Amino acid sequence: MVIINYTIMCMIFGTTFLAIKIGVDSGAPPFFSAGVRFFVAGFMILLWMKSKKQVSFSLLLKKEMFLTGMGLTFSVFAASYWAEQYVASGIVAVLSAMAPILIILVQTMILKETVSVLSKIGCGTAFVGVLVLLWPNISSNASVYWFMGCIAVLISQIFFASATLYSKKVMKVLEGTSSVAMNGAQMMHGSFMLLILSFLTEDHQFLLFQHSHAVMALLYLIILGSMIAHSLYYWLVMNTNPLFPSTWLYISPFLALFVGAMIYREQVSWISIVGGGIIICGVALANFKIIKQLIMKPKLERA
Numbered sequence: 006m007v008i009i010n011y012t013i014m015c016m017i018f019g020t021t022f023l024a025i026k027i028g029v030d031s032g033a034p035p036f037f038s039a040g041v042r043f044f045v046a047g048f049m050i051l052l053w054m055k056s057k058k059q060v061s062f063s064l065l066l067k068k069e070m071f072l073t074g075m076g077l078t079f080s081v082f083a084a085s086y087w088a089e090q091y092v093a094s095g096i097v098a099v100l101s102a103m104a105p106i107l108i109i110l111v112q113t114m115i116l117k118e119t120v121s122v123l124s125k126i127g128c129g130t131a132f133v134g135v136l137v138l139l140w141p142n143i144s145s146n147a148s149v150y151w152f153m154g155c156i157a158v159l160i161s162q163i164f165f166a167s168a169t170l171y172s173k174k175v176m177k178v179l180e181g182t183s184s185v186a187m188n189g190a191q192m193m194h195g196s197f198m199l200l201i202l203s204f205l206t207e208d209h210q211f212l213l214f215q216h217s218h219a220v221m222a223l224l225y226l227i228i229l230g231s232m233i234a235h236s237l238y239y240w241l242v243m244n245t246n247p248l249f250p251s252t253w254l255y256i257s258p259f260l261a262l263f264v265g266a267m268i269y270r271e272q273v274s275w276i277s278i279v280g281g282g283i284i285i286c287g288v289a290l291a292n293f294k295i296i297k298q299l300i301m302k303p304k305l306e307r308a
Contacts, residue, residue: 010237011241015253015260017230018253019256021234022085022089022101023261023264023268024230025222026089028223030218031216031218031222034207035089036199037207038219039199040199040200041223042223042226042230044196044197047188047189047190047191047192047196048189050186050232054189059183060182070187070191073172074193074194074196074197075194075195075198076168077172080161080164081161082199083198087154087157088153088154088158092154092155093265094271095261095262095265096273097154097158098257098258098265099261099277099284100138100155100159100162102288103135103284104162104165105288105292106127106131106291107162107166108166109124110166111167126290127289127291130290131287134281135280138276138284175187192231238250238253254288258284258285
């Protein structure tokens with residue numbers, strides 16, 4: 006059951022980037038569609054947890070949920086949805102895989118924590134991968150919006166990394182609160198910010214519902230991308246360990262590149278694929294200690 010759920014989770018996470026692309030290409034305002042996605046998903050999660058008497062809606066009043074929602078949902082998906090108007094979904098997926106590297110950089114540069122030499126080598130390798138990934142478009146004089154989209158995704162991952170580290174403190178402050186409920190609450194806060202941004206910057210928001218592809222993409226992202234995949238993630242955390250589910254970052258970016266090219270005919274060069282491979286190798290090197298623990302733990306348990 007673990008392998009089945011893990012496979013389903015990776016497949017969903019790997020295809021959500023394409024679903025976002027289909028939605029925005031179909032005319033869905035990016036910020037509005039992202040806001041609707043996370044409002045509905047977050048509300049349904051909280052409603053479900055409330056029905057089980059495991060959470061109160063007063064959780065939404067916690068400032069920790071506001072700050073987490075700003076980093077984990079608002080910044081990341083405002084950038085991703087906007088960027089996918091100009092950047093291939095597979096490229097956005099691979100750039101998003103830089104999150105573990107940026108977590109290490111925040112730890113060293115801001116929190117002043119020490120990291121291993123191998124982690125530093127991994128960080129350097131990943132940034133070389135970014136340059137290789139972007140090189141085909143740099144050399145072909147890509148549009149300014151393409152570059153802005155890539156930069157926006159990378160900057161958003163800095164906010165994600167900071168919020169991920171902050172969420173560890175939140176878990177202690179709100180000890181006893183379900184992590185699933187907290188995920189739903191931060192989604193709702195992120196959705197409020199996305200919807201405010203939409204109403205300030207976008208026109209004709211409700212045209213989103215006039216195109217069947219946009220509606221189908223939105224439903225896919227709400228039900229599978231936000232509710233099922235995240236529920237599987239937390240199920241895996243509870244039934245395996247906190248490290249194992251996070252390895253989707255090594256698989257889903259390549260799946261996103263593949264489905265984008267095969268299903269949506271996105272143009273992805275071999276150089277970009279090599280760059281993506283270098284990024285993933287860099288992430289793996291930077292997190293080698295964690296991966297080693299993940300591999301060795303089952304062996305120790307069998308012994």
